Amino acid sequence: MLKQAKSCFAWLLGLSFTSQFALADDVKRWGVNMTQGVTDVSREIYGLHMDIFWWCVAIGVVVFGVMIYTMIAHRKANGAKAANFHESTTLEILWTVVPIIILVIMVIPATKTLIKVYDTSEPDLDVVVTGYQWKWKYEYLNQDVSFFSSLSTPQDEIYNRAPKGPNYLLEVDQELVIPTKQKVRFLITANDVIHAWWVPDLAVKKDAIPGFINESWTYVEEPGIYRGQCAELCGKDHGFMPIVVRAVPQAEFDAWMNKKREAAAAIAEAAKQTLTFDELYAQGEAVYQKHCAACHQADGKGIPPTFPAIAGSPIANGDMRAHIDRVLNGGQGMPPFGEQLTPVESAAVITFQRNAFGNNTGSELQPIDIVNFKQGL
C-alpha cells in the first residue's frame, strides 16, 4: 500500500518510473535507512545511528516547535507588539549545559563500539585486500590462494542496450568467500591510488592506501551474500569496482579453498602447453576486452594523453621484452597484470596487441615465455 502511495507521488511529479524499472522488481526500492547488517558490530553501529537520530529529532521538535509557534503568534500582521528583552545569562548557561549532557550520553556507547571495532586481535583467518584501479585482489594469507575480483556487469547494461539485472553494478566475476562464525581479519592496502573497501552489511569501511596496511575485521553469523562498493574516489571507474562477499559454513569454505588450490595447479600445468597463433589471438582478444579496454578502449585508440593508444604504440610494435615488462609490471598509471593474468592469458593478450589494431609485428608469444620472463630468464 505504502509502496503504491509512493509511486503515485512519483507519478504526480510527472514521471512514471514503474515502466522504466519494471525489470527491477526484485530490487529493494525507496530504502530510507541504514542497514542493520549481519554482525554484532553492524547492529551496534545501527543502534548508535538511531540513538543520535532520535536525539536530533527531539532537539528538532523543541527548536522548530518554538520557531513555528513564534512565527504564528508573534506576527505584526496579527497585532503582535515587540518585547525588548535581549539577554539572559540563565538561558545561555542552560542551553550550553544541556547539549553537553546529551553529548556525554552519546559519547559513552560510541566510545565502547569504537574500541570493539578497533580490536583486530586473534583472527581465525587473514585476508589481504588490495585495491587496484578498478578491481580488488584478495589473498588468503599463508593459504596459497589469491585472485582478482572485478565488475561483471556487461557494458551493454551500463549503456542501456540491454535490460539491467537486479545486481546491476554490484556483481563480480569472483566473489570473496569467507567462513561464517569465524573472526576474519582484513589487511587492507592498495597498489596505485587510495580506494576504500566498504561492505555495509558488515559495517566495514576502511581506506586502502598504497604503502600502508589498514586492519579491520568481521564475524558473520549467517551464510549469505553481502554486497558493497569502493568508497573513495579512485579515478575513472571508481563507480565500477564493487565488492561481493559470500559467507559460507566452514566445511563449504574448506571445500572451496581446495578447489581454488587445484585451479591454481591447473593454471601452472596449462602454462606448459604450446598454442597456435590463432588460439593465442582469439583468447587474447577476449582478455583484452575484459581487462584492457577500460583504459586502452575497445578500438585500441586509448584516451590520450592519459591512456596511450595500442594502435601504433611504439612498445606494442617494438621490443618484445619491453612489452612483456609493461604488461606484467605496469608503470606510470598502467597497472601490473603479472599476478592477475595467467601465463596463458598474458601470452595471448600480448600476441593480440602486437597483431591487432593495424599493428603488424607478426610475432607471437608462448605461455612458457611468460613463466621464464617472471623468473628473470
Next chain:
Amino acid sequence: MAHGPAKGITRWLYTTNHKDIGSMYLWFSFLMFLLGGVFALVIRAELFEPGLQIVEPEFFNQMTTMHGLVMVFGAVMPAFVGLANWMVPMMIGAPDMALPRMNNWSFWILPFAFAMLASTLFMEGGAPNFGWTFYAPLSTTYAPPSVTFFIFAVHIMGASSIMGAINIIATILNMRAPGMTLMKMPLFVWTWLITAYLLIAVMPVLAGVVTMMLMDIHFGTSFFSAAGGGDPVLFQHVFWFFGHPEVYIMILPAFGVVSAIIPTFARKPLFGYASMVYATASIAFLSFIVWAHHMFTVGMPIAGELFFMYATMLIAVPTGVKVFNWVTTMFKGSMTFETPMLFSVAFVILFTIGGFSGLMLAIAPADFQYHDTYFVVAHFHYVLVPGAIFSITAGVYYWLPKWCGNMYDETMGKMHFWMAFIGLNLTFFPMHFAGLAGMPRRIPDYNMMFADWNMISSVGAFLFGAAQLLFLYNVIATIVSGKKATDRVWEGSHGLEWTVPSPAPYHTFSTPPEVK
C-alpha cells in the same frame, strides 16, 4: 575624480572604491554560481536514472571536481568578500577599506584564476578529475596534465583571499568611527573579523599542500608517494587542516548576515549579543582541532579517533547557542516576512538540519557507514546551500535597496524564495536516504535501488536552478527600474548603514559619524 566614479571601463579596472569593488565581487560570484550550477546540473542529469546516458565517467569526475571548486572558491567565498566590501566600512562608519589599492588587486586576480581553471576543461586529458579534495596520489602521479594549471589557479585564489582578509582586519581594527567599540560592532563585522583570521591562518596551508603536489609532480620529491618514502595520508592531514576551517570560513559570515536580518524583521534587538560573539570565537578556535573527522576511515590510531570525535561533538555546543539565540530573538517579536526574512528563517531551520546530520557524522563508528556516501553530500549541501547561499541571497535582498536606491519586487522575491526552498529540499533531502541506503558519492552510475531518490533529486535540482534565473532577473529589474527606496528602507532597521541616503553615495562617512 575625487568626488565621483570615473567613466567607462577604467572605472572598474582602476577603482579603489569599496562599493565598486564590492559590486564586482558580487557579480563575479554570481557568475561563478551559475557556472558551478551548470556543472551540478550535468551531474544531476547523468544521475537522473541508472545507466550511462549523457557523459562518460571520465568527464563526470571532471564535473564533480569543477563544481565543488567553483562553488567553494568562486561562488561562496567571493560573495562574502563582496558583502564585506560593501557593508563593513558602512557599518563601522569608515570612509573606505584600509588598503584600497590592494583591494583592487585582490579582486582583479580572481577572474584570471578562474579563467585558467575553466580553461583546463579544453586541455588534453581534461580538467581536474580528482574531486575538490584532490587526494594524492590520484591528484599527483595519476592526475591529468592540467593539474599544474589547477595548482597555479589555487595559488592565485589563495593570494586573493589572504589579501582580502588582511584588508578586512586592517579596516576593522583601525577605521572604526569614534565610539564604535569592539563590543558595539554589528555581528556581521565581528564574524568577518574572525573569518579573516581563519583565512590568514589556513590559506597558506592550502598553498603549501598544492606546492608539495607541484614538487611531487615536477621536481621528483615524494611527499605523498609511499614508493619514495612519503605518505599519502599526510596529504589528507594537511588538506583538512585547511579544509575544516574553510567550511567555517564559508559559514561564519553567514551567521553575521542572519544576525543582522532577523532583529530587523522581528523588530527586537538580537538576543545574547555577547554570547553570539563568544560562540563565534569558540567555533573558530575549535575548527582548528577537528580536521581529522574527515578521515575517520584512514586508519588512525584509536586515540586519534576518540580525540577528533570528542572535539567535533563539542563544536555542536556553540553552534547550538547561535541557533537558540536566533530563535529567542524571534520570540515575542513583531514579525513580518519580507524576502530577506524568509531566507533567514529558512537558513535557521535548514542549517540546523545540516547541523543535525553533522552531529550524526561526528559519531566515529557511525561515520564508518556514512563516510563518502550521499549522506555526506546531503549534509554539506544542507549547510552550504541554505547556509551560505541563502544567507548571501538574504543579504542581497536586504541591502540591495541601499546599494542601488531602488526597492526590489516583493512578489518576485517571494516566488524566488519558494522555488529555491522547495527545489533545495527536493534535491538534497532524498540524498540522506540514498546515502543511508548505501549509495557512495562521486559515482556516475548506480544500482536501481537508488533510482527513485536520485530521480527526485534531479528534478529538484533543475527547479533550484530555475529559481536562480528568477533571482537574476529580479535584481536587474530592481537596478534598472525599481521603485525608489527610502533611506531607512526597513521599518525595523538599525545601524550606521541605514543613516546614509539610498542609494549610498559614492563616498560615505568622509567625516566619521559619532557613535553613542
